[in-house]
Amino acid sequence: MAESHTPHPDLPPPVSTIGVPGWLRRNLFSSPLNIALTILAAYLLYIAIPPLLRWVFWDAHWRGDSRADCPADGGACWVFIRVHFEQFMYGFYPDEQRWRVKTALAVLILSAAPLFIRSVPGKIKMRLGLGLLAVYPVIAFVLFKGGVLGLPAVDTSKWGGLLLTLVIAGVGMTAALPLGVLLALGRRSQLPAIQTLCVTFIEFWRGVPLITVLFMSSVMLPLFLPAGVSFDKLLRALIGITLFQAAYMAEVVRGGLQAIPKGQIEAAAALGLGYWKTMGLIVLPQALKLVIPGIVNTFIALFKDTSLVLIIGLFDLMNIVHNATTNPDWLGFSTEGYVFTATVYWLFCFSMSRYSQSLEKRLHTGHKR
Amino acid sequence: MPESSSASAHKPLSDQVMIQMEGVHKWYGAFHVLKNINLTIRKSERIVICGPSGSGKSTTIRCINRLEEYQRGRIMVDGQELSNDVKQIEQVRREVGMVFQHFNLFPHLTVLENCALAPIWVRKLPRKQAEAMAMQYLERVKIPEQARKYPGQLSGGQQQRVAIARSLCMSPKIMLFDEPTSALDPEMIKEVLDTMIGLAEDGMTMICVTHEMGFAKTVAHRVIFMDSGEIIEEKPPEEFFTHPESERTKLFLSQILHN
Numbered sequence: 001m002a003e004s005h006t007p008h009p010d011l012p013p014p015v016s017t018i019g020v021p022g023w024l025r026r027n028l029f030s031s032p033l034n035i036a037l038t039i040l041a042a043y044l045l046y047i048a049i050p051p052l053l054r055w056v057f058w059d060a061h062w063r064g065d066s067r068a069d070c071p072a073d074g075g076a077c078w079v080f081i082r083v084h085f086e087q088f089m090y091g092f093y094p095d096e097q098r099w100r101v102k103t104a105l106a107v108l109i110l111s112a113a114p115l116f117i118r119s120v121p122g123k124i125k126m127r128l129g130l131g132l133l134a135v136y137p138v139i140a141f142v143l144f145k146g147g148v149l150g151l152p153a154v155d156t157s158k159w160g161g162l163l164l165t166l167v168i169a170g171v172g173m174t175a176a177l178p179l180g181v182l183l184a185l186g187r188r189s190q191l192p193a194i195q196t197l198c199v200t201f202i203e204f205w206r207g208v209p210l211i212t213v214l215f216m217s218s219v220m221l222p223l224f225l226p227a228g229v230s231f232d233k234l235l236r237a238l239i240g241i242t243l244f245q246a247a248y249m250a251e252v253v254r255g256g257l258q259a260i261p262k263g264q265i266e267a268a269a270a271l272g273l274g275y276w277k278t279m280g281l282i283v284l285p286q287a288l289k290l291v292i293p294g295i296v297n298t299f300i301a302l303f304k305d306t307s308l309v310l311i312i313g314l315f316d317l318m319n320i321v322h323n324a325t326t327n328p329d330w331l332g333f334s335t336e337g338y339v340f341t342a343t344v345y346w347l348f349c350f351s352m353s354r355y356s357q358s359l360e361k362r363l364h365t366g367h368k369r
Numbered sequence: 370m371p372e373s374s375s376a377s378a379h380k381p382l383s384d385q386v387m388i389q390m391e392g393v394h395k396w397y398g399a400f401h402v403l404k405n406i407n408l409t410i411r412k413s414e415r416i417v418i419c420g421p422s423g424s425g426k427s428t429t430i431r432c433i434n435r436l437e438e439y440q441r442g443r444i445m446v447d448g449q450e451l452s453n454d455v456k457q458i459e460q461v462r463r464e465v466g467m468v469f470q471h472f473n474l475f476p477h478l479t480v481l482e483n484c485a486l487a488p489i490w491v492r493k494l495p496r497k498q499a500e501a502m503a504m505q506y507l508e509r510v511k512i513p514e515q516a517r518k519y520p521g522q523l524s525g526g527q528q529q530r531v532a533i534a535r536s537l538c539m540s541p542k543i544m545l546f547d548e549p550t551s552a553l554d555p556e557m558i559k560e561v562l563d564t565m566i567g568l569a570e571d572g573m574t575m576i577c578v579t580h581e582m583g584f585a586k587t588v589a590h591r592v593i594f595m596d597s598g599e600i601i602e603e604k605p606p607e608e609f610f611t612h613p614e615s616e617r618t619k620l621f622l623s624q625i626l627h628n
Contacts, residue, residue: 266436267473267532271487271539272463274455281490285477363477 067330080333081340084324088340091160091315097152100143101163107139133174140167156234160315162344168238168306168316169348173299175242180249181288184257185279187250198250205247210308213240218312237309245302252294256287289363296356300349307345317341382590385412386445387543387574388433393442395428402428403439404598413572417585417606420595421621426578429595430545433576434465447542463491466536470548472528474520474535480507481516484535492539499538506534510564526557530564537568544568546577580625586610594618 016025028038059075062082070077081088090098111132114120144167147153159167186198205213217236225231260283268278288295310319321341325334388410395403403425410416418426431437432444435451435458444451446461475483484503488494494502507513510530512523520528529549536544546565550558562584569575569588579585585592585606592609594602594617602609602618613619 261471261473263469263471263473264475267467267469267475269436270434270462270465270467271535272459272491273487274459277490281486282475286475289477 067333070333076336076339077333078336080324080330080336083330084321087161087324088317088320089161090163091320092158093154093160093163094158097146097154100146100151100154104140104143108136111136137171137174156232159234161320162317164234164309164314165303165306165317167234168241168309169303171238172241172245172302172306175238176245176249176298176302177295179242179246181253181284183246183250184253187254188257202247202250205244206251208244210241210244210305211311213244214308214312216240233312234314237312237314241302241305241309245298245305248298248301249295252291252298253287255294256289256291257283259290260287289360292356292360292363296352300352303349303352304345317344380413382411382414386410387412387414387447388576389443389445390429390432391443391445393429393432393439393444395425395432395437395439395441402598403432406432406442406600408593408600410574410576413574414590415569415573415575415588416577416591416593417589418576418578418593418595419580419582419585419621419625420601423597424595425598426595427547430467430547430576430578433543433545434462434467436467459491463539464541465543465545466539466541467545468529468532468536468547468549470551472520472525472532472552474528474532476520479517479519480512480523480531483520483531484538487535488538503534503538506537507531509537509567510534511560524557525553526560529553529557529561533561533564533568543574543576546575546579548578548580550579550581582610582625594621596621 016022029035055074055076059073061070061075061077061079063069064079065083067077067080069079086095086098090101093101111128114128115125115132142148143151144159144163145154145156183198183202186194187202189195189198214237217240218233221231221236264282264286265278268282273281306316307318309316310322315323318341321337322334324330325337386409388408390406390408393403393406394401406425406429408416408429418429420426428437432439433446447464449457449461451458451461474480475486478486481500481503484506485496485499488499488502489496492499504513504516507516510533512527512530512534515523515527515531520531523531533549549565550561553561558581562581565575565577565584566588575588577584577589589606591603592606593600594609594613594615596617601615602613604613609618610622613622
């Protein structure tokens with residue numbers, strides 16, 4: 001019967017459902033309410049966008065090197081940012097040593113670039129990634145801190161600006177993820193001792209505000225240490241942020257672990273794989289892929305939370321900009337300062353978001369099961 | 370399926386015992402799931418376990434590779450008694466392949482990687498060798514052309530054949546099948562059963578929980594009927610289907626043979 005049947009040929013879809021007209025109809029003019037909302041939104045954009053563009057671009061002041069170059073005529077004063085730009089990037093890191101930061105950045109970009117190129121084989125990426133994780137922090141630390149190999153020492157209290165923000169965020173992310181994974185596995189462990197330990201840890205750190213953690217790390221912790229033992233302030237903040245974010249990460253990862261059907265673990269067990277191999281090869285690759293949005297969400301939150309270190313007197317990007325706006329020579333340009341800060345944060349966070357979306361798409365392997 | 374390969378033509382079995390279950394009891398909380406299971410399975414023997422749902426069929430075979438714990442009795446697999454020692458359990462599992470109702474392929478790995486994974490990580494074979502072996506078994510289940518695809522891109526029947534190939538890559542001495550065709554469309558059942566018949570012809574020791582009575586008739590040496598956690602009847606298929614002893618078995622057979 002199948003041979004004699006010729007299917008009816010496909011007809012082209014109605015013109016109004018495809019292309020630009022179709023898109024407009026579906027998205028902007030699909031119902032009276034939508035038409036009204038579209039018109040309202042267009043009106044709001046009309047009254048908001050031109051003044052904004054005028055402030056940011058057309059009436060703004062770009063050239064010069066003092067506040068005299070910024071008459072109060074309703075335009076933004078980007079001179080303020082330009083003059084302070086180096087400071088915003090490096091904080092109080094000594095001028096003549098800033099090449100070290102630039103070198104570290106160049107090394108990072110050059111060695112991480114292959115990870116983002118699709119044609120590089122996975123095996124090489126894996127080795128490179130692991131190498132980066134293991135070796136790069138050492139290279140960066142030696143370059144930043146100095147005191148060895150003939151590099152003059154730069155105390156961590158001098159680190160600041162975007163550099164400090166990136167150091168805190170980078171360390172926080174690379175340490176919080178693996179720690180969070182271990183905590184999530186521990187929380188689901190069959191061993192009561194490990195389970196209790198992990199639950200206690202997670203619930204403790206999730207229960208206190210990050211500001212409290214930072215305060216305690218800088219005010220309380222020294223009280224418990226023997227006299228004369230001082231603990232780097234930045235290091236204390238790093239530990240506090242890492243442990244705090246690891247607790248959140250653990251819950252995100254646990255969500256992914258719970259979504260993996262029991263059959264996957266049984267199939268792995270039936271093949272003779274042990275606990276760690278089952279987790280590492282079967283469960284975690286799937287669970288982590290599922291919770292990429294949650295992980296990136298936590299990363300983005302972490303990135304922005306780094307700005308809280310200003311309350312313990314570290315000069316990250318946020319604090320150094322804030323500091324510059326209180327400079328008597330440059331009073332009155334806090335809007336520019338905060339718009340700049342917000343833009344920098346936004347660029348980093350938005351890139352993370354886009355990268356996670358492309359990662360999700362690439363790791364998609366068709367239907368589940 | 371040709372009648373010539375029916376039970377009467379089975380080769381005589383050796384005396385080597387592969388699986389021995391002695392007085393196995395299991396409880397889920399207060400619920401007594403397995404009641405005094407005694408079963409001896411010899412090398413190359415093929416057993417079909419049938420029975421109504423909830424009768425403990427799956428639980429019984431899942432005890433053999435220790436996916437389920439049991440509280441009383443003992444199970445010997447290829448001369449080794451199952452214990453609580455994780456390493457020893459893993460060792461037993463290497464020799465016992467299992468095929469699940471829902472295939473349980475690893476969706477993030479290709480078909481080839483699914484098959485080569487355990488040989489590489491458990492048997493410590495070099496990747497090249499493991500993949501060559503995986504290809505060989507994929508050819509045997511007649512889907513070498515799908516090797517680079519992901520499980521999600523295959524039909525149910527194809528996935529189940531990959532699952533069989535994946536188990537075979539560990540060169541198991543025993544294969545357990547837990548309702549391997551229950552989740553399949555009727556037209557795909559045959560391709561999976563044919564693969565299993567092929568295995569049987571090669572002398573694999575097999576325990577199969579299934580409702581495919583045609584398969585039981587032609588392939589099994591013994592059919593075991595379970596109900597509410599007990600083995601009710603245990604016979605060669607020709608006797609089981611023509612002269613069942615217990616009323617419970619007769620009722621069950623009349624119900625499934627009507628369908």
